[in-house]
Amino acid sequence: MVSWVVKRVLLATWLCYWSRNRVDSEAFNQWYQQLAYLHGKPSATATFRQEPEHFQVIEQLTPPSTEAEGEHQWLWVRKKGANTVFVAEQLAAFAGVSPRQVSYAGLKDRHAETWQWFSVQLPGQALLVWEALHHAEFAVERAVLQPKKLRLGFHDGNRFRIRLTDVQDMESVLERWKLVVESGFPNYFGEQRFGRDGANIAKAKRWFEAGRKYRVNRNQQSFLLSSVRSLLFNQVTSARVSAQRLLPEVGDVLGLAGNRSVFRVEQVDAELLSRFAARDVHLTAPLAGDEKLQNDSAIAQFEQTCSDEFWLQGLRQQRVEAARRPLLAFPRDAQHQQIDANTIVLEFSLDAGVFATSLLREIVQLNNAKANLDGAVELSDD
Known part of the structure; x- marks a missing residue:
């Protein structure tokens, strides 16, 4: 010892x-x-993010005002293959304003399919026809007026849906998943x-x-x-x-x-x-x-x-x-679905600023994962 x-x-x-x-x-x-593992280094291996749809992130945030008025146009955006800053720049260009007038609660991964809110400050204007904005990597799915801008860290957290493929030692993955849900993981x-x-x-x-x-x-x-x-x-x-x-x-x-x-x-x-x-x-x-x-x-x-x-x-x-x-983080509303002997889908929610990749690190050794090093990171805890 x-x-x-x-x-x-x-x-x-x-x-x-x-x-x-x-x-x-x-x-x-x-x-x-x-970096130390809370439950020891995992023995199982798996492939992560073969496709953007294998890493889905839904921002957990409800617009605070129920009144459809204000100078800030909040936009619910689905994106895939684009980082948050790029999308913000495209929204600004469409609205004819400076990128400084576009804000968001947190940066989301480029190599994923994500949904998140943006806000664009447009005083005295009715909602723009956002559905006219066409782009291969993102789409505005909803638009509402709000009296206040969206600020970093305003969201409650994120909901994740992660598909792991080519899993070797599924039994170990299931055991680790149970441990992490019960005891958490290093944050x-x-x-x-x-x-x-x-x-x-x-x-x-x-x-x-x-x-x-x-x-x-x-x-x-x-x-x-x-x-x-x-x-x-x-x-x-x-x-x-x-x-x-x-x-x-x-x-x-x-x-x-x-x-x-x-x-x-x-x-x-x-x-x-x-x-x-x-x-x-x-x-x-x-x-x-x-x-x-x-x-x-x-x-x-x-x-x-x-x-x-x-x-x-x-x-x-x-x-x-x-x-x-x-120091530690805990997934909420966790569930899983084993698709076959080598494929599993994990679903869970994390607080704002907590990294899903840090949770996965405790469960399985990932291989062939697409790089996530383009600056698309969660900044809300700072």
């Missing part, structure tokens, strides 16, 4: 070393593969968060080192800062999973179910553990930034070991405010 624990600690240390010193593609891919940011082969981390390193000498536009800054925070979050989460520190400790920052409120644990007692078991409260890990409150607890020091000062200083210089993100 001691040997196993030592190996896990050494692995966590190596992950931290990588973030400080290596940003090449090979090292990034190795780093991501070495890692997916590989796509970091750009192709970790390119965003390499750019962020050059930016932090060169300062004003390395020009980065505002939109790119947002992506790079999100990538750095995601890197540090994944490392802390992996280290905590590796160490099996998955119960509340004194000094922990716990989140409340159903909202983003957090509180610091002063005492671990039976009542707190009961609330934790009922998932009324949950563990969190840091989205690093300028931390206002001091925390000298053992668990805070544990988190600090994988939060290198180079990255923290860069985030502070950019005035990024620290936040917290749930």
Whole structure:
């Protein structure tokens, strides 16, 4: 047992070393593969996303106003083979406005079939004839007037329907699926968060080192800062999973179910553990930034070991405010359908900002999957 624990600690240390010193593609891919599994590395393999229809995502969001009035035209869009930013640009062009007047709750995958809301600000105008907008990669299926624009993170979550083919060891997949539904999975940011082969981390390193000498536009800054925070979050989460520190400790920052409120644990007692078991409260890990409150607890020091000062200083210089993100994620309304001996369809809902690929990672080793590294990532938790 001691040997196993030592190996896990050494692995966590190596992950931290990588973030400080290596940003090449090979090292990034190795780093991501070495992130700890909650239930151990899966043995089963499967093919994912042979077709866009094999990865379906439906945004869970209801327009807040029931009155058909306002200067914002909300559009329910189905897209396939296009990323969210591209669709927003096409909507802006059709409406004759700047892309800045088009907004959305979250970015959705390019290599998928997805449904999501967009809003276009058009003061004093009736609904445009959006059905006249024809494009091979997307279609406007519904349009409504709303008094307010759509903002990042406004949606409740996403509903996923994923088809896995060429499954080897279906029994193992079914067992893992049950485990993940019951016990959750590490809430890692997916590989796509970091750009192709970790390119965003390499750019962020050059930016932090060169300062004003390395020009980065505002939109790119947002992506790079999100990538750095995601890197540090994944490392802390992996280290905590590796160490099996998955119960509340004194000094922990716990989140409340159903909202983003957090509180610091002063005492671990039976009542707190009961609330934790009922998932009324949950563990969190840091989205690093300028931390206002001091925390000298053992668990805070544990988190600090994988939060290198180079990255923290860069985030502070950019005035990024620290936040917290749930350490584990749990699928809701989960169901599955085994089509045949080698094909299964998984359906589930996840909170905004949670990656379906991180859930799949706990269930099966994916092969021949289409790359999802075009910048189409969920940004709502930042």
